Amino acid sequence: MFTQLVRSARPATASFRSTGVAVRTFHSTRIARDHFLDANEDAFTKRALDESSAKPVLVDFYAAWCQPCRVLTPLLKGVTGPESDYDLMTVDVDEHPDLAAKYKVTALPTVVAFKNGAVKNKFVGFKGLADINKFLGLL
Template identity: 85%
Template sequence: MLPPLLRSARHATTSLRPAAMRTFHSTRIARDHFLDASEDTFNKRALDGSSTKPVLVDFYAAWCQPCRVLTPLLKGVTGPESGYDLMTVDVDEHPELAAKFKVTALPTVVAFKNGAVKNKFVGFRGQADIDKFLGLL
């Protein structure tokens, strides 16, 4: 029989082992959300026109409080079961993309379909306004 100190040490190390060996995997929803997209990803998904679904591009900045509230709402209405994909672009990291699409205020959401801009809105919108925006695509 092990002394109590050794017994507790043995249980402590074995209880940590399963968590250390835990593997993570990507879900289908994560693959339909292109968060913090690079310019290359932006060009491939939003501009090449090969996507079967419209792509909502959320131009945001980490310091923008309305952006922090809007992005989860957009995540909720996009994904594999919906008719839309979501891409987020940090304007501080990719100012050339923001300039190209005339992003002058944050947040700005631009909808692309078949490689072309179909619609856009600027500023925070609630769930009802987002649903109305998606209905226009």
């Protein structure tokens, strides 16, 4: 009975599993277009190592279990995107350990700035918004 009520009252944007539990569908927004979240090695190579791109890419190496990463990523999202001079890419170190090792990620969070396909700057650990803006000013 409950499942029938839930199914009849479901919004148009949600889909349901056989259990009757809603599964959220996500839509891309204008801001999310220049955010490359949970990038794999192919996406990393195509965007961060692109020598023809003059727009710097901040690569946020993170892990799902890292609490400072959970606080830093939204701050980075706020200063990057289509309206800014920077793009953001996030890379999960648990899923891509070879990529993290290649860029000497030994602590989390680690943010590496790429411009024209080369590393320009890097910081390790949580930074507040003022420190992030100083970091961006050095690129």
